[in-house]
Amino acid sequence: xxxxxxxxxxLAAVRKETGIEALTSDETGLVTVNVDEKYNVNLQFVExxxxxxxxVEVAQLPADTPKDVYRDLLAGGLFGKETxxxxxxxxxxxxxxxxxxxxxxxKAAADVEPFIDTREKILQLCDIWAERIKGGHAxxxxxxxxxxxxxxxxxx
Numbered sequence: 684x685x686x687x688x689x690x691x692x693x694l695a696a697v698r699k700e701t702g703i704e705a706l707t708s709d710e711t712g713l714v715t716v717n718v719d720e721k722y723n724v725n726l727q728f729v730e731x732x733x734x735x736x737x738x739v740e741v742a743q744l745p746a747d748t749p750k751d752v753y754r755d756l757l758a759g760g761l762f763g764k765e766t767x768x769x770x771x772x773x774x775x776x777x778x779x780x781x782x783x784x785x786x787x788x789x790k791a792a793a794d795v796e797p798f799i800d801t802r803e804k805i806l807q808l809c810d811i812w813a814e815r816i817k818g819g820h821a822x823x824x825x826x827x828x829x830x831x832x833x834x835x836x837x838x839x
Contacts, residue, residue: 685788687712690728690735693792700795722809724802728788735786737805741771742813744778752816756780759812767808780816782809 690712698706705716712728727736744752759765769784784805791798 684733685730685792687728687730689792690730690788693788693795696795697799701799718806722806724806733788735788735791737769737784737786737802739782739805739809740774741780741782741809742816744773744780744816746778748778748816755815756812767804769805769808771812780812782812 691708694706694708694714698704703716706714706726708714708726708728712730714726716724716726718724722739722741725736725738727738729736756771760770766782767784769782772781772783773779774781782805784801786798786801
């Protein structure tokens with residue numbers, strides 16, 4: 684099983700490949716990187732499961748959010764449909780929709796390129812959902828892919 688030290692080596696490889704120096708974890712394995720002043724991409728190493736949780740605040744729900752947006756968020760998360768294998772959560776205090784995705788650390792550490800590509804696809808997916816949420820009618824927006832990027836799956 685991979686350890687926190689392995690995770691730090693992995694992050695160093697991702698830093699080298701991307702040039703993103705902020706990819707450094709704290710003592711708990713949490714990394715937070717702001718992307719284009721638009722999203723905070725958080726990575727959390729979960730040593731007990733050998734997974735890396737990626738979570739991104741997608742959008743804050745307006746006070747007058749129509750019911751169909753909630754329905755589409757739930758339906759989009761059903762079996763990873765339109766979420767590429769991730770899932771949505773709602774932070775109750777701020778009404779912020781958060782996208783969550785688990786990487787298998789063994790696969791990610793074996794080759795950082797698919798991990799980096801998947802991170803980019805996650806941001807594209809967040810853009811699509813942010814627009815759908817902002818529009819107030821999630822069903823009218825573009826549809827994200829159902830396929831998990833690069834074969835990564837939550838339950839692999």
